[in-house]
Amino acid sequence: MRQNRVLWLLDRLERDPRADAVIDAIGRGVRALPLGRGRDALHGRWLGHPVHPLMVQVPIGSWLSAALLDLRPGRSREAEVLIGVGLTAAAPAALAGWADWAELRRQQQRVGLVHALSNVTAVALYATSLTCRMRGRHAAGRAYGLLGLTAVGVGGMLGGHLAYRQASGANHAEEVPHVVTEGWHRVGTVGEFPAGRPVRRSVDDVPVLVIRETGGTVHALADRCSHLAGPLSEGTIADGCVQCPWHGSVFRLSDGWNVRGPATAPQPAFDTRITDGHVEIRLRQDDQGACGQQPEDRAATGRRGEGRDPWIP
Structure with missing residues (x-):
């Protein structure tokens, strides 16, 4: 059986390094934007998953509705309004998309760049369509609108490839509760966990970050970051x-709560105990664990010191 031609082209795009210099420059620019806490809002940390797919529904829906109205004579004014709504909504949706894109892997960024170019092309075509309509050139306006909808379709296909083939925006720690078996698991002696230093262990082939505080308290989280599976055991411990x-x-x-993005999902957390000089961990299964407890409920058990989230200015 011959390989799907579209998938073949997308696979080549993922491996093509020719645009990497442009990707690096744009990525630095996006990360340098003075967004402050707005960056987490654009990532969708407040929603629990990326907000960009939700935001694009407005321009796509508006433009598709405008195309349907173009099939009926005498509805040009309504189509103009819908195209204008789509153009207005495209800006914040694009900003959220760029914020997510800047924190992706290189192969994902290569596809994402073409996805963005398709959408930029669609915006330009719809802006031209609206201009033509306002000047009374309705046939040209409809033609440009059809071309814009085609560009939106290409962009949507690439966006789907990013989300479903490349797992951009997916929770990369979601499988942990389904893989780790119930009960306590011994991960080493207390002496194997120097105070304040992250140590990587494995439970049922699932990497786990284990850290013992100076006071003796032991914490354990799934090691692979929910954002893109980065190794938390190689990260920085503070506050x-x-x-x-x-x-x-x-x-x-x-408790694994994500206090700062780009991760939009918390890390699966483990209960810990010390038995006969050995550290044992158990996946936290109750309703108040990292996947179910609300941030305000966690405050009583998860925060120390000033009673505010560390790392947030």
Whole structure:
């Protein structure tokens, strides 16, 4: 059976390094934007998953509706309004998309760049379509609108490849509760965990970050970052949190809560205990664990000191 031609082209795009210099320059520019806490809002940390796919529904829906109205004579004014709504909504949706794109792997960024170029082309075509319509050139406006919808379709296909083939925006720690078996698992003696130093262990082939505080408290989280599976055991420990070395996501050690993005999902957390000089861990299964407890509920058990999230200015 012959390989699907579209997938073959996409695989070549993932491996093509010719645009890497442009990707690096744009990525630096996006990361340098003074967005502050707005960056986490654009990532969708407040929603629990990326917000960009939700935001693009407005321009796509508006433009598709405009195309349907173009099939009916005498509805040009309504189509103009819908195209204008789509153009207005495209800007914040694009900003959220660029914020996510800047924190992706290189292969994902290569596909994402073409995805963005397709959408930029669509915006330009729809802007031209609206201009033509306002000047009374309705036939040209409809033609440019059809071309714009085609560009949107190409961009949507590339976006789907990013999300479903390349797992961009997916929770890369989601499988942990389904793989780790119930009960306590012995991961080493207390002496194998120097105070304040992250140590990587494995439970049922799942990498786990284990860290013992100076006071003796032991914390354990799934080691692969929920953002893009970065090794948290190689990250920085400070203020009761661990920072992923790949893209800077910050998770609270006590319960895995993601206090700073780009990660939008918390890390699976483990209960810990010391038995006969050995550290044992158990996947936290109760309703108040990292996947179910609300941030305000976690405050009573997960925070120390000033009662505020560390790492957040």
